[in-house]
Amino acid sequence: MPTALEIEKSLFELAPKAGAMDWDNVGLLVGDPAAEITRALAALDVTEAVADEAIAKGCQLIVSHHPVMNCRWLPVQTLREDTPQGRLLRKLVRANMCVICMHTNLDVAEGGVNDVLAYTLRLEDPGPLPGTDGLARMGRLPAPMALRDFAGYVSQALDCNGVRYADAGKSVLRVAVGGGACGEYADAAAAAGCDTFVTSDLGYHAFLDAAGKGINLLDAGHFPTEDPVCHALIDWLQGKFPGLSIEKSTSHREVIQFYIKGE
Structure with a gap:
């Protein structure tokens, strides 16, 4: 069976560490590099529920x-049981759990977050979106779609609880995608000739400005636009380590719900 260090090295073949942004925290972040791994769990986030699931299933990774910790937005200053971060990290350490995280390096990697998102939406000839440092992709639909129909299509393909969108008065054909919070690249998508941009975490002014930029905007949610990459991680590790048992978390799912007026 592979060690945690061997699995980390394999994942860096898929998503080289050099691709991570300088503020990012990637690789084996918790656990013993020499630990032998027989069972693993893949999830978009390491939540307490995911940790409990991994422990219950006898996983070591x-x-x-x-x-699981990133000093850009949540510095690790304590390991107290009465704080959410401390409680999670203490639980992982007590269970001798290893944690490997592939973040912005997986966003930009070939076969990573954004390639998987483009594939899931069935975009043809997807390639890098210029001006995004590899953090977004662009491609074409097989045939044009009305924006409202496309919103429904995205919701179904990504299993979203709902999609927020702004209509720039264009049908959908040339589509850019950015998994997670990529709203800053709407200008790049418009400049590249895309009529539509699918991403998440968009603010009010992004939607307000969409028509002026001539681009349809869809916010499909952070979790739905990135979660499909978990299957790519599983496929990669199963191919590299056939004896490794790895599955996708069943406890981690979209937490944002929508109330639809009139329902």
Whole structure:
């Protein structure tokens, strides 16, 4: 069976560490590099529920996209049981759980977050979106679609609880995608000739400005636009380590719900 260090090295073949942004925290972040791994769990985030699931299933490793700790937005200053971060980290350490996180390096990697998102939406000839440092992709639909129909299509393909969108008065054909919070690249998508941009975490002014930029905007949610990459991580590790048992978390899912007026 592979060690945690061998699995980390393999994942860096898929998503080289050099691709991570300088503020990011990627790789084996928790656990013993020499630990032998027989069972692993893949999840977008390492939540307490995911940790409990991994422990209950006898896993020695969690592989996630989002770092379990990242000093850019949540510095690790204490390991107290009465704080959410401390409680999670203490639980992982007590269970001798290893955690490997592939974040912005997996965003930009070939076969990573954004390639998987483009594939899931069945975009043809997807390629890098210029001006995004590899953090977004662009491609074409097989045939044009009305925006409202496309919103429904995205919701179904990504299993979203709902999609927020702004209509720039264009049908959908040339589509850019950016998994997670990529709203800053709407200008790049418009400049590249895209009529539509699918991403997440968009603010009010992004939608307000969409028509003026001439681009349809769809916010499909952070979780739905990135979660499909978990299957790519599983396929990669099963191909590299046939004896490794790895499955996708069943406890981690979209938490944002929508109330639809009139329902």
